[in-house]
Amino acid sequence: MRQIWKNPRFLLVLLALVIALVLLVLGPRAILNFDRRHTNLFVVLLIVGGAILFYTFRAQSGVKYFIRKIAGIAAIEEAIGRATEMGRPVLYVAGTQDLDNVQTVAGITILSSVAKRVAEYDVHLEMPTSRSLVMTTARETAKEAYLAAGRPDAFNEEHIYYVTDEQFGFVAYVNGYMVRQRPATCIYMGAFFAESLIFAETGHSIGAVQIAGTAQPQQLPFFVAACDYTLIGEELFATSAYLSQDPKLLGSLRGQDFGKAFAMLFILLGSILATLALLTQSDVLTQLSHWLQGLFTIKSS
Amino acid sequence: MIRVTLPVLLTSVVGFLLVAAFFFRGLNRVNSDLSEYFNIIAAVAFILGGGNLLRMHLDKVQRRRPGWTYSIVTVVAFLFTLIAGLFKVGNSQGWTGPVEAQGSWFNFAYDAMFNPLQATMFSLLAFFVASASYRAFRARNVEATLLLVAALIILLGRTFVGAFLTSWLPQPLQFLSIPNLSNWIMSTVNLAGARAIIIGIGLGVISTSLKIILGIERSYLGGRES
């Protein structure tokens, strides 16, 4: 019973209570005022979110799921080992955006696993940040990770520091750091914009192993072209689960696969229906096709 | 208790409230208020970040550590711009004028130093795009070959060479000409690839956000069951 508030189920119940309380306090006006335009989104969230939670809790209660290997994630462990052998630092950049971007939060959760390994290998981890809030959170996360790895004394807060909010001022600094300290491994995890290629090309020029992960579609071509390994979009969000091997997190990946199957089913179903409606020109099929597409169309305000 | 559970609980409540604010019309003030709260916290965080930057460089100067002369440059530039901006030095309209007002020292720092440095760092991309193309577009395996061919077709399509190279094609085969092929790739294969990636990202964000809100993903707090 003592560990009650560690158990997610307890948290879930507590949450439901808090939310019900908030809605009651705000008065029935808010509850009755359900935004009809977002009904289809609410249904999609229930289905996809429900699947993710279902598989998460099933995995927690012991069900084992197959998880395919992702080369980029496996390479992270090797790359930290390489840095240790060469006695050179590991450079970690959690994107150039602030904590209100969930890709940055993903970069911080991956830092937790990377910092554990860095603590075990006792190699120097250097993490310049482009936002003050990211600096403070990353220091907290890394300190906890060193503690979990049993090496609290090895942690030095000075290695995680704020440089500047300016995207290209930050890149100018990191370029200088790379060519002078010559890190053996560069890990970029988070939201990047045009500066992605500058990191990757400078990193290549000093011969570092580079692993990048981002969910900014426009930057993926540059990371894929210039880095040794690239985690593409959704793979960035799966990295924390892979590295921590936490059954709950691995289970949620299976839930995400359900979401992909859901998307594929409706794209295929919808397209075939639209084709038949077009060819047969039958009213029934046309209405059905419009209805199905309407489910996934955003009603503008 | 304070170290892990309380923060996780706060994250959950804030997350739940924002999701609810999206679905219940009565709550949308929550969204605007919380985004202003975030901006304020991020602005206060500057004291920690900027303060640490200043302390780090001052420390380097005092201890004469290697590269300390350059740290003097950062400290002087930082203090000059900070004081010029906070006290609106040289601002024609005094305190009430916009901080970037023409003629103010802060505006001078922006026009003379910030702007050219930013534009030039950005322009380095022209060089790096060339060196990355030279190095990465090599037919090592099937994937790299497809990357190479697609890039070449689009690059050729952007110059007159593309049209010249395939102008000899007979009329029925003109759809294979480089300009048409590059338009076709952009509107079909590129579109399909982008759609698959974006749907995947959507799922990744929904899953990560749900795990954070329900306290399942808490490794950002170190995840130690303290």
Added chain:
Amino acid sequence: MTLGPWLEMWIGALLTLMILSFLFRDNPFYRFAEHLFVGVSAAYWMVEAFWTTLIPNLFGKLYPPLVAFALPALAKNPPQVSRIIPLLFGILLLLRLVPRLAHWSRMAMALAIGFAAGTNLVRYLESDFTSQIGQSIRPLVVSEPAFSLGGTVSALVVVLGTLSGLVYFFFSKEHKGVFGKVSRVGIYVLMISFGAAFGYTVMARISLLTGRMEFLRRWITQGFIFPG
């Protein structure tokens, strides 16, 4: 050209050359420009945050007369007591400077991360997941105004390309057999779209350098005439 712009042109030109020198190799000139840029830009964003967030949104709303010296228009608004909350969280964050109370700063981080999770979840649910499925639902055949083979092939390529791309992202299923083959087609689609996107943006990058070279040409032609 008067003295001010002439001086700014010279400083800009020298800094431009210092940054470009990095392409050759790291050198004292680049190192100077880099440290200068870090100092100026860090302070620049701090000042912006102060005058556009802290003054108008925190102090301006919490106790308007406090900011009357800079924003007289705000002075008569009634104080908004709710601004105590962000002030409180700001103070909690600053407790990091007090070692004994440092862990209280986690509450400010928790609020930020909760904000990220809540806002991103609904935005990506709407614009990235749901509406992309809606836009992918298209007839597989083009027969308006007349049957077009090209149009039909294109429609098929788009739908099948999207489906195979999604198959590549499956985590919990072995990429073997038919599933493995479709996944390979998926990575091929992704690689072609990355190559095309890379080729397409080269032009935008080149124009950045053209802009800088035009600036340097103006410096060379006009910079050496001392403003009278």
Added chain:
Amino acid sequence: MSAFLDRVGRMDRRLIYVAIALAVIIPLVAGLTFPVITTPIVQNIFDKLDSLPEGSRVILTADFGPSTVPENMPMIQAVLRHALHKKLKVYLLTLWATGIPQLDALEQNVLAKDFPDRVAGQDWVNLGYKAGNQGVINSAFSDFPGAFPVDSKGHDVRTLPIMEGVKRIADFNLIVCIASGFPGVKEWIQFGGDPAHVPVAGGVTAVEAPLLYPYYPRQLLGLMGGLQGAAEYEAALVKQYPEYASRSEEAIQRMGPQTVAHLVIIAFIVLGNVAFFTGGEWRRRRT
């Protein structure tokens, strides 16, 4: 020979940087220009405008701010010169508050200088800026004079001869939207072109173009993408009407460095692969 190719395969980055720098500087200094071949996606716009009979009505929008003038301005100037040459009735307007200076610039640089004989309110009209984004198109769909009651000088549109017979968007023969974001080409297709069955052509910045390809060719008859698109339209205009050569080649001139830099990059890619196939790496992999 293979030693040379091996070295080519692993050429020093700095050689590439020097080549790119020269590829930009030389055309800039020498004012080099290259033949610009108009591709179908831009030629369709030119042919459509060229095919319209005299007196046809064309909406020409300047939905972009000052920051994208280098890419968008050459497009709108070329289309305006072409429309005026064909004696079409041109209705200039913008849905961007920051678009007004661009409309005024068109009046000075194109209308006043090249077509001084054309009468405002009869051959062309500047309807200025209207707030409301796609809402403006929506209301213009059913009542165009209602959506744009006054022109940029404040005259009541109902008194202007050019507005005779103009009730709805369907009364127009073509919509050409020059834009850089929202509201832009997509909104003019969804709220104007499609419902009113009026053909829509677009001209956007290079970054925006890929997002609009899916609408081409059925909902969007043509699209100018970035400086390249502007240069292609200018090339088509000058080929058909050589008298505009001197005044309408702004984009073509700025395409000099772009074309050379692209050719240099293509050459390096080809060189890299030639060295790769003949050099050691390929043979080592094969044995």
